[in-house]
Amino acid sequence: MAHVSKGTVSRVINGIPGVGDDTRRRVMKLIESLDFHPNASARGLAARKTNTMGFVIPHTGKYTLTSTFWPMFLTVVTQEAAARGINVLLSTARAEDDVDSAFRTILRGRRIDGAIIGAEQFGDKQLAELLLKSLPFVMMGRSAKISSYYVDVDNALGARIASEHLVAKGHSRIAILAGPDWLPYVDDRIRGARDVLREHGLPDPVVVHCSYDTAEAVRCVQGILLSRPAVSAIFVAAGDLVVGTLKACADMGLNVPHDISVVSFDDHPFFAHLSPGITAVAQPIEELGAAAVQMLVELMAGREPERRAMIIAPHLVERGSCAAPRDRENTPR
Amino acid sequence: MAHVSKGTVSRVINGIPGVGDDTRRRVMKLIESLDFHPNASARGLAARKTNTMGFVIPHTGKYTLTSTFWPMFLTVVTQEAAARGINVLLSTARAEDDVDSAFRTILRGRRIDGAIIGAEQFGDKQLAELLLKSLPFVMMGRSAKISSYYVDVDNALGARIASEHLVAKGHSRIAILAGPDWLPYVDDRIRGARDVLREHGLPDPVVVHCSYDTAEAVRCVQGILLSRPAVSAIFVAAGDLVVGTLKACADMGLNVPHDISVVSFDDHPFFAHLSPGITAVAQPIEELGAAAVQMLVELMAGREPERRAMIIAPHLVERGSCAAPRDRENTPR
DNA sequence: TGACTGTCTGTAACCGCTTACTGGGTATAT
DNA sequence: ATATACCCAGTAAGCGGTTACAGACAGTCA
Known part of the structure; x- marks a missing residue:
């Protein structure tokens, strides 16, 4: 000194x-x-806190950061964290194995003080351990397997908004291209859409589950488009499936929105610049990120967050991919 | 015990x-x-190494992780790092200010043992400090301002490949939609393309610089399309500009590849599923990521990497966005 | 003026590991 | 049998901070 x-x-x-x-x-x-x-290590040792949080997301496809949601969410989280002087340790564990080794090392090694975790990431085993070691964490999305602090978009509401929009345009035969059926939010979205249709006295939607792989999305949408009676609109219940949907439509010579309308759950910067622009239910990513970090900070400080869950409403961004329906019954290809 | x-x-x-x-x-x-x-902190303190590397990328637009390159690169790097038991601390600093505070804290606090940094990220000041503190780091991309270890795609070669493809299809009037002109690699790509055209005795390309903002890309491409003599092909020298390019073409009623051909430098999973699929010069992201991590590991271990720079060749992924030219001179809109 | 109180700063005991150094055994050489 | 060497395992001194505790000093009050 x-x-x-x-x-x-x-x-x-x-x-x-x-x-x-x-x-x-x-x-x-x-x-x-x-x-x-x-020196960060020295402080960490003495004060028993590292000022670092973990960020763990599910891997979809080859490049885990290619989705329409996680990259933006990560960006917001990183920024929010930085604003509070806390660092972000990134983990894109692949197999369960990795989770069980790398992640445990990080956690048990007290390399982080808390974490934000994609809800679909973990089976009960890992989460149980997290809870056991009482490492503060908040999930992005509700988990069917465990009850914990989490933030989420109001999935049912988002689906309702999308469906109402379609119904308002005059659509009655609607298909839902949804994600894997074991994900709670996928269910919520389907339910929200179905509720709206029922309320309007319309038939239940055709529901097709699909992994977040574009090629598979294309196949699924082809199936939808070939089904009879023909649907006049598709509610794409996950942004990652949009490109595949458009591809399938284009391949079949169907014009969006002329021949078929498309709404997406999830917005993405480039959706605005496709032709037509994609009408989408935009997740409040900024709010979600801020809420997640806020909640985690509370937890890490040993305080009890106000609420156990933060459910935030999404909103519709209307662009050009929805129009009034047109009879496609007699124009197969 | x-x-x-x-x-x-x-x-x-x-x-x-x-x-x-x-x-x-x-x-x-x-x-x-x-x-x-x-305990990670204790080990860090005693051994003077944290087994953590930093990852610092430039922010483009609102969400920094929305580009066609960085998210995938980050994924690979994370994976490669994990395979070697090292963690990744993510930093998406925005302003110079942030870099100067957050980043310094991280570095000087010895929170990381080394870092992978987007070359365009830093002015000389920060880099000087990095070097000063002799924190091992490797840059992704060559920097005009500083000489250091780096990995990079062979930008000139990539541009040559794209251009040769165009020329082989019969194009002679070509435009280049390039990134900001202060980026070394932008220059390399332009040069590569121009060289090819000259070798073939063709006129120099029309070059338009553009930020990585889709809306601006749209405007720039409109300008290109309106220019006379009309170009028959556009070499989009950065993946982030592709969507804007397509949008501009569509808005003007131009069909790709019928009326105008498009090649992209940078590939992206969804390029394959657009209609038409985008012909692209794909960066060897896996190799780049692996090389960067490998190099950094060497450096962190105190060893001298074999080479100061790893330049890796890209390759062409041919899809449907390039065709033989067609006279557009008399079909303005 | 002496006792008491409160404010500010120094002291030292950790935090949980790494690592240079020391020392006890056993094997090999003399 | 004694000396030399080698292989293991124990010992303890940090690594660079944090923090409970103690102490010094000045101001208050009776």
Whole structure:
């Protein structure tokens, strides 16, 4: 120490009271001019906290960060975290095995103070351990397997909004291209859409489940388009399936929105620039990210968040992919 | 310790020789059954290494992870790192300010042992500091401002491949939609394309620089399409500009590839599913990621990498967006 | 003026590991 | 049998902070 003592320096760095104003100023200046930065490991050891949070997302396809949701969510989370001075450790574990090794090492090694986790990521085993070790974490999305703190978009509401939009345009035969059927939110979205149709006295939608693989989406949509009675609109219940849907329509010579309308659950920057622009139910990504980080921060500070779940409403972004229906019954190809 | 000593345990955990086989086995078993995981901070403190690397990328637009390159690259890097037991700390700093605060804290706080950095990310100041503190790092992409270890795709070659493809199809009037002109690789790509045209005795390409914003890309391409003599093909020198390009073409009623051909530098999963599929020069993302991590690992281990730069060749993925030219001179709109 | 109180700063004991160094055994050489 | 060497395992000194506790000093109050 240039002038004074040691423990004191620690106090000023951490903004702990009980330090004279002049002393504080002096030390601050020294720190500044020496460009001193405390060693993270040492602080972590002594204070038992690393100021780092983990971010764990499910991997979809070859490149896990290629979805229409996670990359943007990650961006927001990173930013929110940075604003609070906390770092983000990224984990894109693939197999269960990886989760069980890499992730455990991170957790048990106290490399992070908490985590934000994609709800679909874990079976009960890992989550049980998380809870066991009482590592604070919040899930993105509700999990069917475990009850914990989480943030989520109002999936049912989003589906309702999309469906109402379709119904308002005059559609009555609607298909839903949905994600894997074991995901809670997929169910919620289907239910929301079905409810709307029933309320309007319309027939239940055709529901096709599909993995988040574009090629498979194409096949699924082909199936939908070939089905009879023909549907006049498709509610694509996940942004990752949009491109595949458009592809299938184009391949069949169907014009969107002329021959068939498309609404997406999930928005993405480039949706605005496709032709036509894709009408979408946009997830409130900023809010979701902020809420997740906020909640996690509370948890890490040992406080109890106000609510166990933050459900945020999505909103419709109307572009050009929905129009009034047109009879396609007699124009197979 | 259940049976034996302490420093010994450390030795077996770190696989340091000088430990009897039986002892080693015994300790291992104990560790296993106790589900013991050493504390990362403590190890970091004592060993002066954190087994964590930083990943710093430039932010483009609102969501920094929305580009056609970085998300996939990040995925690969994360995976490669995980395979070597090292963690990835993500930083998506926005302004220079952030870089100067958050990043310094991370670096100087020895929170990471090394980093992979987007070359365009830094002005000389930060890089100078990095070098100063001798924090091992490798850049993704060559930087005009600093000489350091880096991996990069062969930009000129990629541009040549794209151009040769166009020329082979019969195009002679070609436009290049390129990124910001202060980026070294943008220059390389333009140069590569121009060289090919010259070699074939064709006129120099029309070059338009553009930020990585889709709306701006649309405007730029409109300008290109309106220019006379009309071009018959556009070499989109960055994947992020593809959607905007297609949008502009569609808006003008131009069919791709019938009225105008499009090649992209950068491939992306969904390019295959657009109509038509986008013919693209695909960056060898796997190799780039692997090379970057490999290089960084060498550096972190205090070894000297074989080469100062790893330049990897891209390859053409031919799909449907390029066709033989057709005279568009008399069909303005 | 002496006792009491409150504020500010120094002291030192960890935090949980790594690692250089020391020392006890056993095997090999003399 | 004694000396030399080698292989293991134990010992303890940090690594660079945090923090409970103690102590010094100045101000208050009677």
